[in-house]
Amino acid sequence: MKRNLPLLLVFVFGVLGIIPFIIPHPAVQTTDEFLRNNLLKILAAFALILGLGSLLRVHMDKIRRKGQNWEYSWVLIGTFAITSIIGLFGGVSGTGILPTRIGNFAFDIWTIYFNVEVPLGAAMFALLSFFMASAAYRAFRARSAEATLLLTAAFIVMLGVLPLGNDISPHLPSFAQWIMDVPNVAGQRGILFGVALGMLATALKIILGIERSWLGGGGE
Amino acid sequence: MTMIDVLTKIDRRIIYLILFSVVTLPIIFPSARSVRVMPPVEKLYRAIDEIPEEKALIIDFDYDPQTLPEIEPMAFAILRHAFTKRIKVLAISLYVQPLGLAQNALVNVAEEFNTRASTQEDSIIYGRDYVFLGWQPPPLIPILGMGESITNVYKTDYHGNRTDTLPLMKEIKNYGDVGLLVSLSSGDPPKWWVEYAQNRFGLKVGAGITAVSASEFYPYLQTGQFSGLMVGMKGAAEYEEQVETELGIKVRRKASESLPSLTYAHVVIIIFIVIGNTGYFISRSKQRRSQ
Numbered sequence: 001m002k003r004n005l006p007l008l009l010v011f012v013f014g015v016l017g018i019i020p021f022i023i024p025h026p027a028v029q030t031t032d033e034f035l036r037n038n039l040l041k042i043l044a045a046f047a048l049i050l051g052l053g054s055l056l057r058v059h060m061d062k063i064r065r066k067g068q069n070w071e072y073s074w075v076l077i078g079t080f081a082i083t084s085i086i087g088l089f090g091g092v093s094g095t096g097i098l099p100t101r102i103g104n105f106a107f108d109i110w111t112i113y114f115n116v117e118v119p120l121g122a123a124m125f126a127l128l129s130f131f132m133a134s135a136a137y138r139a140f141r142a143r144s145a146e147a148t149l150l151l152t153a154a155f156i157v158m159l160g161v162l163p164l165g166n167d168i169s170p171h172l173p174s175f176a177q178w179i180m181d182v183p184n185v186a187g188q189r190g191i192l193f194g195v196a197l198g199m200l201a202t203a204l205k206i207i208l209g210i211e212r213s214w215l216g217g218g219g220e
Numbered sequence: 221m222t223m224i225d226v227l228t229k230i231d232r233r234i235i236y237l238i239l240f241s242v243v244t245l246p247i248i249f250p251s252a253r254s255v256r257v258m259p260p261v262e263k264l265y266r267a268i269d270e271i272p273e274e275k276a277l278i279i280d281f282d283y284d285p286q287t288l289p290e291i292e293p294m295a296f297a298i299l300r301h302a303f304t305k306r307i308k309v310l311a312i313s314l315y316v317q318p319l320g321l322a323q324n325a326l327v328n329v330a331e332e333f334n335t336r337a338s339t340q341e342d343s344i345i346y347g348r349d350y351v352f353l354g355w356q357p358p359p360l361i362p363i364l365g366m367g368e369s370i371t372n373v374y375k376t377d378y379h380g381n382r383t384d385t386l387p388l389m390k391e392i393k394n395y396g397d398v399g400l401l402v403s404l405s406s407g408d409p410p411k412w413w414v415e416y417a418q419n420r421f422g423l424k425v426g427a428g429i430t431a432v433s434a435s436e437f438y439p440y441l442q443t444g445q446f447s448g449l450m451v452g453m454k455g456a457a458e459y460e461e462q463v464e465t466e467l468g469i470k471v472r473r474k475a476s477e478s479l480p481s482l483t484y485a486h487v488v489i490i491i492f493i494v495i496g497n498t499g500y501f502i503s504r505s506k507q508r509r510s511q
Contacts, residue, residue, distance in 0.1 A: 021420065029368075033365070033368055036360065036361055036364055036365060037361065037365055037372065037373065040358065040360065040361055041357075041361060044357045044358045044361075047358075048357075110320065113320045114320065114324075117285055117317075118285040118288065118320075118321075119285075120285070121284060121285030121286045121288075122285050122286065122288060122289065124286065125286035125287065129239065129243070129485065130235070130236045130239055130240075132489075133235055133236075133239050133485075133488065133489050133492065134232045134235050134236070136489050136492065136493055137230065137235060137489075137492035137493060137495070137496045138496065140493045140496065140497075141496065141497055141500050142497055142500075142501075143500075151493070151497075155490055155493075158486045158489070158490060159486065159490070161431070161451075161452075161454045162454065162479065162482060162483045162486060163253060163255050163256070163479060163483065164483045164486075164487070166255075166256050170256075173256060173258065177258055177259070177260075180434070180435065180438050181438060181441075181442065184435050184438055185438045185439050185442050188435060188436055188438060188439050189439050191436075192436075192439060
């Protein structure tokens with residue numbers, strides 16, 4: 001029962017998810033609309049609670065076991081608790097029951113978002129450019145004909161997408177665009193077909209109960 | 221230290237310092253120059269420009285702080301275009317993180333117009349000219365649900381108002397009343413709009429994406445599933461150029477101002493790759509000679 005019920009649910013709701021794309025009958029469409037607008041929302045709310053609970057449990061465990069960099073888990077739990085309390089009781093822009101301002105110092109969710117999350121997120125991504133530059137210098141070598149071709153295409157696209165490319169030659173941006181439009185699309189389309197067929201096969205295997213690793217315990 | 225060492229073993233701190241300098245200097249001394257508008261951006265501009273008066277433009281804000289510098293200028297340029305042409309705008313987010321950024325873009329651009337406006341008619345008014353519907357998880361719900369009824373999916377807007385009481389939402393019921401959806405995203409959402417909303421309801425879709433993910437979106441443009449495409453900072457700068465030349469809107473062009481930083485960074489990376497390869501070829505020919 002413990003295994004069969006989840007398999008049955010996946011089969012029923014998997015099939016219910018496919019049918020509305022094939023049968024336009026109002027009864028089918030209304031059922032689909034009900035499932036999406038009601039059931040899916042409830043499931044999403046449960047998933048959110050499950051996700052947050054799981055995140056906290058992982059970090060609590062890490063602190064208890066004194067795992068690698070366990071001190072950072074306190075930072076996560078602390079910021080999670082603080083922002084949750086401020087968000088739940090202080091409101092997004094400080095309109096809740098909890099005061100979110102001491103003098104000129106505001107600490108509502110809106111202020112935290114724009115003054116902590118935005119700069120931190122931007123800084124983290126900005127650091128990537130330095131690593132990419134260093135990695136490109138060390139690893140991007142014309143070791144073979146294919147690597148040379150890749151390197152040439154990269155130079156053309158890197159210059160062609162900038163105003164400098166147009167200054168060098170008005171044909172360079174068009175050539176860069178051609179590389180993106182033709183050889184790139186050809187490769188991407190092949191990948192897309194492969195991924196789509198793979199997804200279709202995996203989805204069918206899960207719906208039909210052939211693939212059961214998501215239940216836990218491998219593919220048994 | 222041999223010549224080969226000099227060429228192949230440059231200290232990474234030197235690379236970081238040079239890159240930092242060439243990126244920051246143009247930001248400290250900003251200057252915007254005109255750029256050549258490429259066909260994908262031109263197509264997107266035309267697709268928005270040709271939205272019929274009775275239809276709306278949906279902007280899906282799906283970028284986060286990490287990709288803000290690339291995609292936010294796109295949002296500003298599109299909003300300026302839409303508000304100038306009096307195109308009705310519905311804004312949504314498929315994720316929670318971009319909500320603040322979306323609200324920021326909407327409020328800033330509406331304010332830009334309202335400071336110049338002299339009458340109620342000239343002003344950009346919330347509820348009449350644009351509505352921010354907010355966030356509704358999971359993404360599949362709004363993507364499919366809005367095809368049937370937008371107010372059914374978003375019962376209240378971002379500010380907590382009942383959507384069925386807003387004047388704009390009385391005119392815009394579902395995708396049948398939407399001329400185009402533009403997904404401004406740093407991930408997969410533009411594909412989801414094509415896979416679900418376009419295939420099932422025939423919704424026209426355009427996209428604004430980060431440069432790093434550009435290659436995987438070009439097939440959608442070639443097939444015509446995307447009505448247009450903006451890629452990275454350059455795409456945003458092209459749209460800014462188009463808005464300035466076609467609509468005469470002269471404001472600060474953030475993406476265009478950032479292009480010099482991007483240009484110098486690309487040139488520095490190319491130079492370092494050339495230096496690295498020069499060292500590699502010299503060492504390889506030396507090895508061959510010694511053998």
